[in-house]
Amino acid sequence: MGSSGQMVIDSMDAQLRRPAAVVERAEMRSEIMLSNLPSAVFALDSDLHFIAANPAAEHLFRASWTTLQGRSIEGFLGPHAKLVDLARQVQKSGSSISDYAVELALARGETMTVDxxxxxxxxxxGQVLAILHPCSMARRLDQQLGNRGSSRSVAALAATLAHEVKNPLSGIRGAAQLLEPYIEDDDKVLVKLICDEADRICNLVDRMEEFAEPGTIAREPVNIHQVLEHVRRIAENGFARSHRIVELYDPSLPDVEGDRDRLIQAFLNLIKNAAEAAPADSGQITISTQYQHGLRMSVPNSSERLELPITVEIRDNGAGVRDDMVDHLFEPFVSSKPKGTGLGLSLVSKIMGDHGGLVTYVPGEPGAIFRVRLPAARRPRRESGTRL
Known part of the structure; x- marks a missing residue:
């Protein structure tokens, strides 16, 4: 065969080989993309045993592929897991199912909300492909906006109570004090009880009035570490004196723009909650800061989108938040404490919202994590001495 004939054969061989190479490259690209997806992706056979899983799925179930392979998903989930029911529905119907905000109870005791x-x-x-990712930030934002509407309702209720309840209570308290000199010593304890209860109700109304719309916040560049240091000193000398407080700060963090006193009020609430949740004998509260890109929020009455890179986390080593409380943590009058008013976290949410920020809850291992995201200051801080 001549050289030209051999060239034709070589060219045909190359053409035949090319589709296989293209397929191989496509499969490699698909594998790379799947491996780098942040969402957990896995496949189950007809008996709901794992037949494939990406690294995010391994992280979700805290098990390597060697451990997952061939094992039933039911062994990695809590009893009566909704995800198992969804997989069986897909097998039975032969059609896709999407379910949002599913409570995923894992066998190791952790619970998370996923789409x-x-x-x-x-x-x-009979085989099923599943994609799970943490409940979207949009849903959390919707919850926060709903809670802010509830906060405005609380403020309106407080205004009514101040007029209809608080003022008459002041009269009742005054009358009790006027009667005290004419009452026998054994009955004076009742006068004190009347005064104490009147004061308690008035203080509750005062706390509710904090939800009133603040108008214009006095915004200025604030060193968030100075705010946290101030709160830490208050905690160490008061409600958290028996706990260990650990600080993990990013020293390069820029200032936030806001009201220093209101930020102190918010973080004091969060750290007080952490101190109450931590065990009395070995309690630990961890305060950490870091700079994180990626979260932007719309500015009201503007087309501008504000980035929230300043991240502060308050973590405790307590028992964590009950599953039935997670979706209602920031609502007014919701509390897991026997004598709690349920206004602390709702007020924190409002203060962060007034600053254009966001506060969310994340389950800890163990304990609870409250994560605050705030915008960075747009102008430098005027140095006027250190204020602690």
Whole structure:
């Protein structure tokens, strides 16, 4: 065969080999993309045993692929897991199912909220492909906006109570004090009880009035570490004197723009909650700061989007938040404490919202984490001495 004929054969061989190479490259790209997805992606066979899982799924179930392979997903979930029911529905119906804000109870005791998408693998009857990712930030923002509406209702209620309840209570307290000199010593304890209860109700109304719309916040560049240091000193000399407080700060963090006193009020509430949740004999509160890109929020009455890179986390080593409380933590009058008013976290949410920021809850291992995101200051701080 001549050289020209050999060239034609070589060219045909190359053409035949090219599709295989293209397929191989495509499969490699798909594998790379799947491995780098932040969402957990895995496949189950007809018996709901793992037949594939990406690294995010391994992280979710805290198990390597060697551990997951061939094992039933039911062994990694709590009893009566909704995810198992969804997978069986997909197998039975042969159609995709998406369910949002699913409470995913893992066998190790951790619970998280995820958005789930399950679909049948058409080429393999009975097999199911699942995609899980943490409940979206948009849902958390919706909850916070709803809570802010509730806060405005609390403020309106407080204004009514101040007029209809607080003022008459002051009269009752005054009358009790006027009667005290004419009452026998054994009955004076009742006068004190009347005064104490009147004061308690008035203080509760005063706390509710804090939810009133603040108007214009006096915004200025604030060193968030000075705010946290001030709060830490208050805690160490008061309600958290028996706990260990650990600080993990990013020293390069820029200033935030806001009201220093209101920020102190918010973080004091968060650290007080952490101190009450931590065990009395070995309690630990960790305060950490870091700079994180990625979260932007719309500015009201503007097309501008504000980035929230300043991140502060308050972590405790207590028992964590009950599952039935997680979605209602920042609502007014919701509390897991026997004598709690349920206004502390709601007020924190309002203060952060007034600053254009956000506060969220994240389950800890163990304990609870409250994460605050705030915008950075747009202008430098005027140095006028250190204020602690």
């Amino acid at each position: 789930s998408h399950l679909t049948p693998i058409i080429e393999a009857p």
